[in-house]
Amino acid sequence: MSGKARLNTIKALVICDPLGRLLFCGETRPGSMHDLTQARTAGLVGLLLNAPLGVQILAGAGYQGLGTDTNGAVITPRPKPRKRQTTLPPSVIAAHEAARKRHSSQRIRVEHAIGHLKNWRILGRYHGRRESFDTTMRTIAGLLSDHQHTDRTEHHPERIRALPAAPHLR
Numbered sequence: 001m002s003g004k005a006r007l008n009t010i011k012a013l014v015i016c017d018p019l020g021r022l023l024f025c026g027e028t029r030p031g032s033m034h035d036l037t038q039a040r041t042a043g044l045v046g047l048l049l050n051a052p053l054g055v056q057i058l059a060g061a062g063y064q065g066l067g068t069d070t071n072g073a074v075i076t077p078r079p080k081p082r083k084r085q086t087t088l089p090p091s092v093i094a095a096h097e098a099a100r101k102r103h104s105s106q107r108i109r110v111e112h113a114i115g116h117l118k119n120w121r122i123l124g125r126y127h128g129r130r131e132s133f134d135t136t137m138r139t140i141a142g143l144l145s146d147h148q149h150t151d152r153t154e155h156h157p158e159r160i161r162a163l164p165a166a167p168h169l170r
Helices: 035-041 044-049 090-118 130-149
Strands: 010-016 022-030
Touching: 010 035, 010 090, 010 130, 022 035, 022 090, 022 130, 035 044, 090 130
Parallel strands: none
Antiparallel strands: 010 022
C-alpha cells in the first residue's frame, strides 16, 4: 500500500478588530476539529451572549450556525446553493454571490491578522513539541497584539540614526 503522509495540522481561534489588530487568540486544537466545535469548546458562545448589545463578529463559512447560538452576534456568509437544488433565477444567484463577496471583503482583515501570525518564523516552521505549541502561539499573539496596539511615534518623534562607523583598529 502506498500513500502520502498527512501532516498533522493545528488551528487556533483568532479574533481581531475592524482594523485587523489582534484581540484574542484561543487555545490551539487539532486541525481535524470542526470550526464550530472549536468555537463552542472555547466558550465563545457564552462570551458573546454576555457581550454588550451591538457586538458582532464576522466569521467564515465553517462557523455556520453560530449566529443562532449567539442571537445574531456572529455573522457568517450565506451557504452556497446545493448541487441538487432546483435551479434558481439568475437574479437570485447574482444577489447571493454579491452578498458572499461583500462578506469576504469585510472579513479580509481577519485573514490578514492570521497572516501576520504566520509571518513569525517559529509558527511557520514549528519543530518543537506539540504540547508546547499552544504556549508558543499565545506568546507570539501577545507580542503581535502589543506591537499592533502600541503607538510607537510618541516614544521616538525623530527617526533614530545609526551611530557613525568607528575606524577599524588592528
